Amino acid sequence: MRKTIPIPRKNNVPSVGDVLKGQGIPEAVTPDETTTRLAQQSISIYRDHSDPTGIIMEISKPDFTEVYRGEGKNEEETPLDKIYKASDSLALFAVTIGENVGAKISGLFHENEFALGSMLDSAASLGAEMAAQALEKFYAGYLKESGRFDSTVGVMQFSPGYCGWHMSGQKKLFQHLRPDEVGITLRESFLMQPLKSISGVIVVGAKEIFEFDDDFPFCSDCDTHSCRDRIEAVLNQ
């Protein structure tokens, strides 16, 4: 299966709360009227300028082994290495919210609208993550239709550049997936363009395969340890 997935704009809009969190404002803090208004404005601009789209392609384990090995720069042990080998289904994916939002962000900074530009940047990052989640949902739905997904099964995505999977892994990923079809390209430096794009693999399997501890050597460099929340979300799926 290989499909391009247009993502309806109205379904891909972050909340004010999430944008404020992206600006470093804790949930316990009630922002002032100006800050809230800026967040709302940034979401409105994001909605008007975003063009979310994605592409997804199922891939066999042997083929993904080649993608995962990439340029040979992964960490020796990674969560994904064990997880994908125990998985039932795998799909490569890439999503973007398009170029226009990035251009708008730059424009706002040039106009000295720093706070609004920064808020829009947060909204755009969240939008890209939401688009990636949309592809996860699509894949889960696709597997359900063919009887390959039930309540015992979980879904999680992994991206090169995180959790020991080297960023250069995008090269083989792009060669297989060809996301240039939806306007996503990869530079020599492994930078994706448009900037607000995400690529990776969606892994589907028994929920327990996704449990791992954040005690790999590279975990000490991680600021977020977001894997904890992601694992909890999978176990509660």
Add this chain to the structure above:
Amino acid sequence: MDILQELSENLQRGNGDRVAELTQEAIDERLEPKKILDDGLIAGMAVIGERFKKHEIFLPEVLLAAKAMYAGMDLLKPLLIKEGIPTIGKVVIGTVQGDLHDIGKNLVAIMLKGAGFEVIDLGNDVPPERFIEVAEEEAAEVIGMSALLTTTMPVMKKVIDLAKERGIYGKTKIIVGGAPLSSAYAKEIGADAYCYDGLNAVDCVKGFVGVG
């Protein structure tokens, strides 16, 4: 209330229109432009910086204050240039070659300008030689480099090696920043400091130029 105090307080509230009005009033009252800058605008941004460090305010308020500061600076800058008043230091800043991420770099530039530095922003995807050329041309005290990808971080070492070849290493300080970086990495490549955000960059650079 003293006009400069009022200027500082309106800057802290992010009231750019009032900051512009008060700056013009101060100029019309023949206050020294440097005094308006130091005791009005920079003083206001310094309070903002301290409140941010204490988590009393957050990024949006800091950036609104910065915008207000720029409104005042637009009026002061021509006068400061006319009087030949130097800034407290020059910083050449950019995102390294191969990388287009610039939000973090932009925030650092904004904060440095807010603290009274002249910032020469080279943009993104900047070749190593360009950092050195411009730093030499401008006699900059500091070079600041940003990278958001592990694959572009190594370019920072190229810039540092070039600085050594050209004999400006040590005299021109080098700061680095970006999500995948760390103090350990900065030390490994010979940078003078790793700065984790814009306000931290201000503290680092002030330390290098010997400003309180």
